Amino acid sequence: MLSIKNLHASVEGKEILKGINLEIKAGEVHAIMGPNGSGKSTLSQVLAGNDAFEVTEGEITLNGDNLLELETEERAREGIFLAFQYPVEIPGVSNLQFLRTAVNAMRQHKGQDEMNAAEFMKLAREVSKQVDLDPAFLKRGVNEGFSGGEKKRNEILQALLLQPKLAILDETDSGLDIDALKVVSDGVNALRAEDRAILMVTHYQRLLNHIVPDYVHVLAGGKIIKSKIIKSGGRELALELEERGYGWLGIKDEETADSSAN
Amino acid sequence: MKPAPTLSTAFLHPAGQSLPEPLLALRKQRGTALVDMPLPTRKTENWKYSSKYLKLTDDMAISLPAEGKTGSSLAVPGYKVAFLNGVMMPEACEYPDLDGISIKSFGDLSDEEASDLADRLDSTLDNKAVQMARLNSARFEDGLLIRLKPEAVLDQPLFIVHEVTAEASGSAFPRIFVDAGRHSQITLVEEYISSGSAQVMVNTVTEFNVADGANITSIRLNMEGENVQHIGSTGVLQQRSSRFESHTVGFGGPLRRHDLQVRLEGEGAECKLNGVVVTQGTQHYDNHTTIEHVAPHCNSEETYRNIAADKSHAVFNGRIHIHQDAQKSNADMNNKNLLLSNGAEIDTKPELEIYADDVKCAHGATIGQLDEISLFYLVSRGIGRREANVLLTMAFINELVEQIPVEAVRETVQGRLNHFFEQTFQEA
Numbered sequence: 009m010l011s012i013k014n015l016h017a018s019v020e021g022k023e024i025l026k027g028i029n030l031e032i033k034a035g036e037v038h039a040i041m042g043p044n045g046s047g048k049s050t051l052s053q054v055l056a057g058n059d060a061f062e063v064t065e066g067e068i069t070l071n072g073d074n075l076l077e078l079e080t081e082e083r084a085r086e087g088i089f090l091a092f093q094y095p096v097e098i099p100g101v102s103n104l105q106f107l108r109t110a111v112n113a114m115r116q117h118k119g120q121d122e123m124n125a126a127e128f129m130k131l132a133r134e135v136s137k138q139v140d141l142d143p144a145f146l147k148r149g150v151n152e153g154f155s156g157g158e159k160k161r162n163e164i165l166q167a168l169l170l171q172p173k174l175a176i177l178d179e180t181d182s183g184l185d186i187d188a189l190k191v192v193s194d195g196v197n198a199l200r201a202e203d204r205a206i207l208m209v210t211h212y213q214r215l216l217n218h219i220v221p222d223y224v225h226v227l228a229g230g231k232i233i234k235s236k237i238i239k240s241g242g243r244e245l246a247l248e249l250e251e252r253g254y255g256w257l258g259i260k261d262e263e264t265a266d267s268s269a270n
Numbered sequence: 271m272k273p274a275p276t277l278s279t280a281f282l283h284p285a286g287q288s289l290p291e292p293l294l295a296l297r298k299q300r301g302t303a304l305v306d307m308p309l310p311t312r313k314t315e316n317w318k319y320s321s322k323y324l325k326l327t328d329d330m331a332i333s334l335p336a337e338g339k340t341g342s343s344l345a346v347p348g349y350k351v352a353f354l355n356g357v358m359m360p361e362a363c364e365y366p367d368l369d370g371i372s373i374k375s376f377g378d379l380s381d382e383e384a385s386d387l388a389d390r391l392d393s394t395l396d397n398k399a400v401q402m403a404r405l406n407s408a409r410f411e412d413g414l415l416i417r418l419k420p421e422a423v424l425d426q427p428l429f430i431v432h433e434v435t436a437e438a439s440g441s442a443f444p445r446i447f448v449d450a451g452r453h454s455q456i457t458l459v460e461e462y463i464s465s466g467s468a469q470v471m472v473n474t475v476t477e478f479n480v481a482d483g484a485n486i487t488s489i490r491l492n493m494e495g496e497n498v499q500h501i502g503s504t505g506v507l508q509q510r511s512s513r514f515e516s517h518t519v520g521f522g523g524p525l526r527r528h529d530l531q532v533r534l535e536g537e538g539a540e541c542k543l544n545g546v547v548v549t550q551g552t553q554h555y556d557n558h559t560t561i562e563h564v565a566p567h568c569n570s571e572e573t574y575r576n577i578a579a580d581k582s583h584a585v586f587n588g589r590i591h592i593h594q595d596a597q598k599s600n601a602d603m604n605n606k607n608l609l610l611s612n613g614a615e616i617d618t619k620p621e622l623e624i625y626a627d628d629v630k631c632a633h634g635a636t637i638g639q640l641d642e643i644s645l646f647y648l649v650s651r652g653i654g655r656r657e658a659n660v661l662l663t664m665a666f667i668n669e670l671v672e673q674i675p676v677e678a679v680r681e682t683v684q685g686r687l688n689h690f691f692e693q694t695f696q697e698a
Binding site: 080 | 649658678
């Protein structure tokens with residue numbers, strides 16, 4: 009489904025990704041782990057098409073189509089979904105209006121009829137329950153005044169509504185307490201499907217207890233330096249990272265978070 | 271030194287002689303006072319940004335004939351009054367006889383009523399500050415007098431449509447005077463529209479005399495075309511514990527100017543002034559507001575938002591004057607501005623003059639652009655760029671639009687703003 013070959017990307021002239029290779033097939037769940045500053049968020053943003061990042065080399069294809077030629081909104085319509093590490097607050101645009109506009113943009117792209125307000129409200133309420141978000145949040149401004157956990161649940165809500173082909177979860181577990189982590193993980197697990205791939209980007213192993221990936225990759229210094237299939241040692245790799253940190257792999261865990269990616 | 275330009279004498283000849291004698295006399299007197307009136311220039315502080323857009327050529331001095339048909343573009347329930355080129359059109363008016371409420375054209379007033387009105391016209395406005403309102407007083411051909419007796423409540427909004435239409439240049443001078451008795455209530459919607467394409471000017475004055483405990487809601491929609499210079503003044507005089515709420519929504523034009531003056535003269539009076547302005551192309555819009563806190567324990571709350579696209583220009587000047595005796599005044603002024611292009615310009619100036627020592631007075635002004643990160647977030651969900659831009663731009667003013675108390679007006683305004691922004695972002 010997704011194929012990344014020798015991807016180099018930079019921000020403000022500084023190279024962050026230095027030759028990423030990654031193949032993700034439909035139905036698979038991949039976890040990318042790595043220290044702060046390794047380029048995890050950059051990779052997510054590049055996939056979603058944030059033009060603050062410049063792709064200098066390499067290629068990305070989605071089901072054979074060149075993703076790099078598409079605008080952000082076109083990628084979304086082709087099925088790329090990025091759950092943001094820091095979802096944006098947009099006062100003045102109601103969450104409901106935002107979600108409905110997005111769903112209808114997708115439906116229009118697929119040649120389906122738009123959903124009217126009543127139909128959509130019904131659907132949105134159902135999915136809200138699924139991620140344990142009070143439907144009252146639908147009436148508020150997009151993420152406006154939401155807690156960290158509520159923002160993350162709102163991201164998963166969007167993924168469930170938009171039914172992407174490839175869902176990229178950027179540090180979706182960060183800032184969640186154990187109950188919220190469970191809710192979010194259940195939501196992600198509900199997304200798992202044979203025709204859908206999931207790419208999880210995370211600093212910590214704990215998310216992997218709830219969402220068991222098929223592959224674990226370690227990203228460091230802008231490259232994937234280790235990949236394991238979960239059935240043959242991937243789990244152990246993740247646990248080892250959790251216990252020993254990233255140092256034993258010869259990687260420096262840069263305390264400077266990759267803030268440029270946010 | 272070159273002498274300052276003065277108002278052409280062509281402007282000193284009012285048309286329409288069918289007014290009651292006291293009003294004709296008042297008009298004449300005001301006209302005499304305008305002889306040699308200096309015109310605003312770049313050096314006139316409160317016209318600094320707008321004087322160059324003001325075109326008071328002799329062809330503008332002609333009174334537009336009150337001929338033709340008029341029709342509001344607002345299809346809303348409520349009572350209706352229609353003005354065409356500054357003259358009331360009885361056949362297009364619809365309002366019932368209500369107990370305690372009198373709605374009359376100036377032309378229909380008795381000499382006694384007219385004499386009383388003549389004494390009070392201009393009383394709510396500081397005419398020195400609102401220079402152009404003086405021109406209206408010298409030129410109005412008709413007007414609307416609304417009187418509410420104590421406790422009278424108008425049960426539905428009153429829609430006043432001011433239409434200008436012309437095949438040749440000229441001006442219209444609509445005039446409204448609202449006399450709201452103690453504890454009376456009214457919601458007034460003024461809509462300014464135009465048809466035709468000749469270069470015209472609308473010079474309008476609306477006054478509210480608000481007695482103790484009265485409650486006024488005023489909605490003002492500026493929707494005229496690109497051929498119309500609009501210069502409007504609104505004066506509000508508030509007595510004890512009265513409340514005045516204003517919502518103005520303005521679309522730009524070659525010149526749009528609105529002066530809003532509120533004088534809180536009785537203890538415990540409060541006003542809330544909301545304003546939204548959108549401009550595109552080479553349009554110009556200038557809002558000047560003044561709130562006079564004269565009495566103690568009064569509240570004022572003012573929120574204006576400007577959005578300027580292309581090479582347009584918006585101006586906000588908000589003056590708050592807290593007099594020495596106005597202790598425990600509470601004044602809050604906020605002006606936020608959004609520039610949609612590099613060529614657009616917005617000038618904002620808060621002016622606070624405070625002579626009392628026990629007051630709360632807050633003000634804030636910001637100018638910014640659409641947030642790139644918010645835009646990325648929206649498009650990353652498949653929403654088109656144009657639609658995302660429209661959503662974010664609407665978001666900037668939604669808070670104010672949602673406060674418009676008449677649903678039908680609110681929805682119309684939302685629709686028109688949406689349409690305006692869709693045009694604005696067409697190229698994007």
